[in-house]
Amino acid sequence: MKVRLNLATKALETHRRFLAGAGLTAAFAGIVFVGLGWHVYSARKVDEERRARAESNRREMSHLEAQRSELDAYFHQKDIATLHDRAAFINTILDARSFNWTLMFMDLERILPGVGAINDEAELKFEHAIEESREFTGVQIQNVHQTNDQKVIQLTAVYSRM
Secondary structure, eight states, rough: OOOOOOOOOSOOOOOOHHHHHHHHHHHHHHHHHHHHHHHHEEEHHHHHHHHHHHHHHHHHHHHHHHHHHHHHHHHTSSHHHHHHHHHHHHHHHHHHHOOOOOHHHHHHHHSSSTOOOOOOOHHHHHHHHHOOOEEEEEEEEEEEEEEETEHHHHHHHHEEOO
């Protein structure tokens, strides 16, 4: 039979619990360190991409500003400025003579909502509605002819929006 006998003046102390606790704490700290390191790496990578985009935008902006200054210098030349003034004058003439077809058809729809069945009475109502409107004046019926189920009325009128 074997018996363990400690003849030392102090009893044998084991530090097993302390070492296990310290090991677990070190492992947890290592995992946290790796996680935080990965986070810092990712944040720097994103920041680097953002800085590269910002620099690219800055370069493009300076290029566009230089191009704009060149164009401003070109358009402020005397002969080009007079050409611009003449084009603006011609545009005002064209705007004054332009015709808004959409507005005319909206007025016509308001005057004649949903003209459906055409007979002699409806034709007279149609003519009367056009003649009584403020937008259409000088109404003259040019031609009236009947096709299968439609009656076609051709007319001329002067349209003016007040």
